[in-house]
Amino acid sequence: MPVRRQLDSRFESTDTDVVLVEGLYREFGVPLLRHVRKATGNDLQWAEDVVQETLVRAWRNAGRLHREPGLLWAWLLTVARRIVIDGRRRRGARPQEVEPPDANAVPVPDGSDRAIEAMIVADALRELSPEHREVIEHTYLRDRTINEAAEILGIPPGTVKSRLYYGIRALRKVLKERGVAS
The missing domain is CATH 1.10.1740 (Rna Polymerase Sigma Factor; Chain: A)
Known part of the structure; x- marks a missing residue:
């Protein structure tokens, strides 16, 4: 059947x-x-x-x-x-249920890691050429555009870009030698 x-x-x-x-x-x-x-x-x-x-x-x-x-x-x-x-x-529709964290196990950020990293980067910046260091300071640390940095430094924007590129490469190399960056 x-x-x-x-x-x-x-x-x-x-x-x-x-x-x-x-x-x-x-x-x-x-x-x-x-x-x-x-x-x-x-x-x-x-x-x-x-x-x-x-x-x-x-x-x-x-x-x-x-x-x-x-x-x-x-x-x-x-x-x-x-x-x-x-x-x-x-x-x-429902949030996932989780157990409340143990108050003693929650890490409290104290800012020491960030301060140490800032000190290491500042020290590494001192090893760069003055031209590379000032371009990085104006663009990254003072949050200026390429054109603003070029105007303040009195150099063409293309030169700022070039110095910034090679300055960042040199900074990475210094940090890598110190075991900080990959």
Whole structure:
């Protein structure tokens, strides 16, 4: 007897909803779980919950279900897909729950790292040529544009760009020698 007829006769001959759901689980449980795992990003626990909820809904709607295997499979897939979509919406609507941090374990920034880094960079700047150092000071440290730095220093903007490029390269080399920069 073909599988389709076996399913048709098995589901039609059952009068109780429990037997229907057991038959659904036996016939469709594994492929439904495989399908739902893909939809849940391979989250096995969530996929198992979705399959269980799908079969609970099948049990609740047992009287209204069509007993043909193709229609049952389509119904199960539709219900499972909607459960996954609802789960994603719920997760997106609520902030993720986290435990409050231990007050003694929370680091308090004291600024010492930043101060040490500033001292190292200032010391490294002293090793650059005066031309490179003044261009870096005007552009990075005083937050001036290339044109503003060129006007203040009395040199063309192209020269500022060139000195800035080579000055930054030299600064990186000095910091790398000191083991500060990569």
